[in-house]
Amino acid sequence: MSPQSAAGRDVPAPRHHVLSVLVENRSGVLARVASLFARRGYNIYSLAVAPTDDERFSRITVVVDVESAPLEQVVKQLNKLVNVIKISELDPRDSVERELMLVTVKAPVHVRSELIELVGVFRGRILDVGHDELAVSLDEHPARLDDLEELLRPYGIIDLQRTGRVALPKLERTPSTGLRAAG
Amino acid sequence: MNISGGEALIRSLELEGVEVIFGLPGGAILPVYDPIIDSPIRHVLVRHEQGAGHMAEGFAHATGRPGVAMVTSGPGATNIVTPLADAYMDSVPMVCITGQVPTPSIGTDAFQECDTVGITRGVTKHNELVTRAEDIPLAIRQAFHIATTGRPGPVLVDIPKDIVDPMNPNSDMSWYWPSDADVSSSLPGYKPTMKGHPRKIKDAAELIARAERPVLYAGGGILKARAAEALLELAEMTGIPVVTTLMARGAFPDDHELCLGMPGMHGNYTAVTAMQRSDLLIALGSRFDDRVTGKLDGFAPEAKIIHVDIDPAELGKVRRPDVPIVGDCRLVIEELTRAVAALDPERRVDLTPWRQTLSGWQERYPLVYEQSDDGNLLKPQYVLEQLRDRSPSDTIVASGVGQHQMWTSQYWRFNHPYTWVNSGGLGTMGFSVPAAIGAKVGCPDRTVWAIDGDGCFQMTAQELVTAATERIPVKIAILNNAYLGMVRQWQEMFYEERYSEVYLSPDLPDYVKWSEAMGCIALRVESPDEVGPAIDKANEIDDRPVVLEFRTDSGEKVFPMVPSGKTNDEIVVDPVQGEGGR
């Protein structure tokens, strides 16, 4: 068994890498980060940016489509940017990841309850109800978003917007700190 | 005390110790030019902003202090993009101040507006658009700090007009001067690593002691780190031979018995082959540039690598090192010397056989050329030998880009650091005249020669007007082969002598008349016996720029040569030397 299949669906496509980049929260920083990828012709698959608890800093979570070797070089180049404080690559197996999705889906009366049930199974929420449509939100692991998206598609998706993933490293769970981990 | 942003900018430059600004004013930067009148800082008025940038670079190359250029918005800023890119590639400390349209007009396609920070993002170590007058002193302090520490490089500060214009309330600020602590706390993501990791240094020392065919592969970082003395000590203590890359010429004395000279595409046979056969390359502030390695997968196949650089991104970028050491070259080399000295001398391999092999190659494959018969065009190599032998040994030499650059690097004997001013990474034609001017401004007591090609000269020659006006007595040698010679050489060797768009004419322009019109003394030199006297005459002139035009043989090619895409084993030596070893 390959490591990918062992870890199951939690592992995104092999070329996808998740970087968590802590930067100064000021103008131009995102452009600097993005242009290091653009310069090399790498596609940014998704990107989420917001200030951290300390307003002076922002965290950029970026998913990129690169082989590992060139990624190492990009990470080093990113580290050279004066406004970048810290970069970590997050292995999906060692991190917690979330993404938010908003979907408007066709929901004529005869399938509406079926849809509501489906969204309920995913612990999504119905945000709005129209004549023939439902607006649904789901914040979950990105793979779960993929699943719901796929199940909703046959009903007719009118609009769909995802935020791109955000991620943090998993907390350590050694026996000595078992109490904390249990809490 | 309240002052205007413009005064604050000039005062900040004064406090940073700036002696000279190379620049040219325009609308957006006008308010900053007014306080310059009352400042002790010298301003050198250039004839094209590219000249200002290369002068700042030349100043920095020769003095080690950051060069400063100041230009206006829009076309002023775009004209200086090439020097910024050049300085970025060669890690030259430089601060560039650009004017910008007033803050309310930014983004409106105002007259002479361009997205300067956007355009220069990829060619600067850092850049910043300052939007409030009170931020100017800190922005300037940060710029100098970033430009000169870690791996040096160009930093650009973009200053909108309203925050420096005393007529505009936006320019009003209360003066302060940030402390060192203010600067470092304002840059939380910027902390260059200076000291090498002690364990890695120990590992490196072990490898050095065991190597049978080691080579010290010295790059431009040696000069940036002021590590030439430390390198000399390491080489003499270990007896390991040294190659100096194009960026490191002068970092180790050419006349030293351990010096092998320049490696790379046009390096000498021994330097190239020593690296190729080596079992340990000790890369010091060098970056495995493609012009040095040749075809990468055939480069130095048996060599282990110790790689020392202050920029962590260089380690493993091209060739994965066995021992990577992040740190300042001078500090790490000093540590390395101590670490090797501390090892039991019994355990150190005797390098005599290796040095004998090397001197065998040196004897067999020296640089060669055939002197021309009377009445024929001059050999460029002869001109360079004469220039070298008839000028003081601490002469500062700048060069353009092309065959003349390679011959200069090959034939000059660089015995002092900071005597070679050159565009290596970007290979910018037109570099030499303005860079020589900048170097002369920084080192007014030294002889400064620019060795230029006829093609290069035509790109930035107008700066000789600047030199004449400002009484900056640089000396220019044009090796006029009537061709874009380096391109011609490639077409001859690799395109079956199909010459496409490389002929320039020896007579048009008339270089002597042109130079005279720019306020220089100028001489044309056509026969070998005129070469020496012309150079002596030029070396005596010290009150204005001199231009010597040498009519050289366009058929002369630069050898040795590692053809592009080939491994260093396939080095082509001068045809008179046969096949080149194997």
Ligand SMILES: Cc1ncc(C[n+]2csc(CCOP(=O)(O)OP(=O)(O)O)c2C)c(N)n1
């Ligand atoms: C700005 C720029 N344009 C084009 C080139 C490509 N190029 C490299 S060397 C060279 C020829 C230079 O001619 P010249 O100055 O006469 O020097 P020579 O090789 O004849 O000594 C050219 C066109 C370059 N390096 N820089």
Ligand SMILES: [Mg+2]
């Ligand atoms: Mg030429």
